[in-house]
Amino acid sequence: MRLSVVGLGKLGSPLAAVLSSKGFEVVGADLNPSYVEAINAGRAPVVEPRLQELIDQSKGRLTATTDVQFAVATTDATFVIVPTPTGPDGVFIMDYVLDAAKPIGRAIAGKSGYHLVVLTSTVMPSDTQAKLVPALEKASGKTCGVDFGVCYNPEFIALGSVVYNMLNPDFILIGESDAKAGALLETIYSRSCEKPPVFAHMNFINAELAKISVNSFVTMRISFANQLARICDHLPGSDVDVITNAIGLDTRIGRKYLKGAVSFGGPCFPRDNVAFAKMAANLGTEAPMALATDKMNQDYLDHLASRIERLLPAGGTTGLLGMSYKPDTGVTEASPSIELAKRLLQANGKVVAHDPLALLESKEKLGDKVEWAATAADCAARADVLVILVPWPEYAGLKPGMLKNGGQDVIVLDCWRLLPFDEFSKVCHIELVGKPR
Numbered sequence: 001m002r003l004s005v006v007g008l009g010k011l012g013s014p015l016a017a018v019l020s021s022k023g024f025e026v027v028g029a030d031l032n033p034s035y036v037e038a039i040n041a042g043r044a045p046v047v048e049p050r051l052q053e054l055i056d057q058s059k060g061r062l063t064a065t066t067d068v069q070f071a072v073a074t075t076d077a078t079f080v081i082v083p084t085p086t087g088p089d090g091v092f093i094m095d096y097v098l099d100a101a102k103p104i105g106r107a108i109a110g111k112s113g114y115h116l117v118v119l120t121s122t123v124m125p126s127d128t129q130a131k132l133v134p135a136l137e138k139a140s141g142k143t144c145g146v147d148f149g150v151c152y153n154p155e156f157i158a159l160g161s162v163v164y165n166m167l168n169p170d171f172i173l174i175g176e177s178d179a180k181a182g183a184l185l186e187t188i189y190s191r192s193c194e195k196p197p198v199f200a201h202m203n204f205i206n207a208e209l210a211k212i213s214v215n216s217f218v219t220m221r222i223s224f225a226n227q228l229a230r231i232c233d234h235l236p237g238s239d240v241d242v243i244t245n246a247i248g249l250d251t252r253i254g255r256k257y258l259k260g261a262v263s264f265g266g267p268c269f270p271r272d273n274v275a276f277a278k279m280a281a282n283l284g285t286e287a288p289m290a291l292a293t294d295k296m297n298q299d300y301l302d303h304l305a306s307r308i309e310r311l312l313p314a315g316g317t318t319g320l321l322g323m324s325y326k327p328d329t330g331v332t333e334a335s336p337s338i339e340l341a342k343r344l345l346q347a348n349g350k351v352v353a354h355d356p357l358a359l360l361e362s363k364e365k366l367g368d369k370v371e372w373a374a375t376a377a378d379c380a381a382r383a384d385v386l387v388i389l390v391p392w393p394e395y396a397g398l399k400p401g402m403l404k405n406g407g408q409d410v411i412v413l414d415c416w417r418l419l420p421f422d423e424f425s426k427v428c429h430i431e432l433v434g435k436p437r
């Protein structure tokens with residue numbers, strides 16, 4: 001079976017590489033010629049761990065083109081992974097998907113056999129049936145469920161571990177136009193996953209709602225842990241990690257995404273949760289937990305900003321360690337660190353920042369108002385208050401001796417409890433989020 005992947009961005013190129021590394025002939029298609037050139041030259045178009053390794057393993061089975069219609073016409077199934085940005089009203093826009101549907105439909109029109117279209121982009125409930133299927137039927141002149149099939153099959157990945165998550169999914173969610181379409185997609189994943197995956201087959205609407213429910217639920221957990229950390233900050237003797245490690249042992253709760261530290265961010269969590277609440281409002285009902293999660297996330301950032309301001313001497317400089325929204329990625333979309341830097345600058349504060357991967361993106365967002373440090377130690381040496389915002393492993397390697405700014409001790413706010421407190425507290429003032437001393 002030959003496959004095409006339309007959209008070779010942060011998700012599309014890893015998917016194309018995973019599928020081709022597992023033996024499928026894959027044609028990638030993207031309007032961005034530099035991504036297409038990169039794939040055809042055997043280079044990864046985006047930064048993602050293991051992506052290059054999988055492209056190397058593909059041994060010529062992976063090619064790319066800017067001609068979407070050609071990619072679809074020469075393959076049997078097409079994954080669509082184009083952007084679905086959030087519109088001004090908080091819901092996801094389908095423009096890119098519907099643009100891509102035109103050449104996909106034209107290619108299907110010219111085919112004699114069955115074709116499967118798999119929509120992977122995150123969409124609002126009802127958009128697959130109400131928007132994508134009619135667009136494909138119009139452009140192809142054919143009937144969904146008869147001449148071609150459609151699946152809504154969102155990914156549950158985290159940037160920085162996209163390849164691992166694609167090879168080892170907890171489950172594969174398949175919203176399907178008909179049983180034939182779902183079964184065909186199942187055969188593709190049965191070959192591409194490292195272990196036999198668990199499949200959840202359903203109609204489009206349930207799959208669409210399930211996708212945004214996952215992120216809305218996970219953000220609620222993160223916010224719960226942050227709420228606990230904030231309470232611990234006021235309760236002498238308490239320790240948020242001791243509590244979350246214990247309650248995480250309860251199988252009704254579990255341990256993942258239960259670390260009180262910093263507000264959540266990134267290209268998916270905040271917007272999926274907002275879209276969840278917006279969808280409820282558009283249906284004439286409410287999603288009070290999603291709204292509370294969003295409010296908690298914003299309030300928690302205010303709480304961190306005030307805490308930094310309280311520690312900062314007049315005219316002092318804040319050093320921010322970590323600008324991406326999480327470790328192992330250079331993505332700064334909706335990053336709490338970028339938001340905090342903006343707030344500190346607005347209050348006329350001085351900011352020096354470091355990130356192992358996200359320096360370029362951060363500079364684009366914050367420009368020369370922020371000083372950029374080449375290393376974590378350099379950031380520490382130029383700060384009055386040093387805040388560990390992202391748990392990059394290299395920050396755990398900071399030594400107490402590095403915490404001097406022109407002979408003055410640097411104050412540390414360790415949001416992730418990365419540094420050994422006893423060692424550091426001997427030489428400087430160090431505070432931990434969720435663990436008062």
Ligand SMILES: NC(=O)c1ccc[n+]([C@@H]2O[C@H](COP(=O)([O-])OP(=O)(O)OC[C@H]3O[C@@H](n4cnc5c(N)ncnc54)[C@H](O)[C@@H]3O)[C@@H](O)[C@H]2O)c1
Binds near residue numbers: 012031084
């Ligand atoms: N990035 C994530 O962490 C993540 C996680 C889960 C779901 N998603 C969803 O996956 C989708 C894609 O996200 P992404 O991060 O890969 O986006 P991206 O912006 O990194 O990549 C999208 C690619 O699509 C290409 N494109 C746009 N219109 C096209 C068209 N008509 N034909 C061909 N190519 C086209 C763009 O040039 C770009 O390279 C979105 O719906 C997003 O919500 C993303």
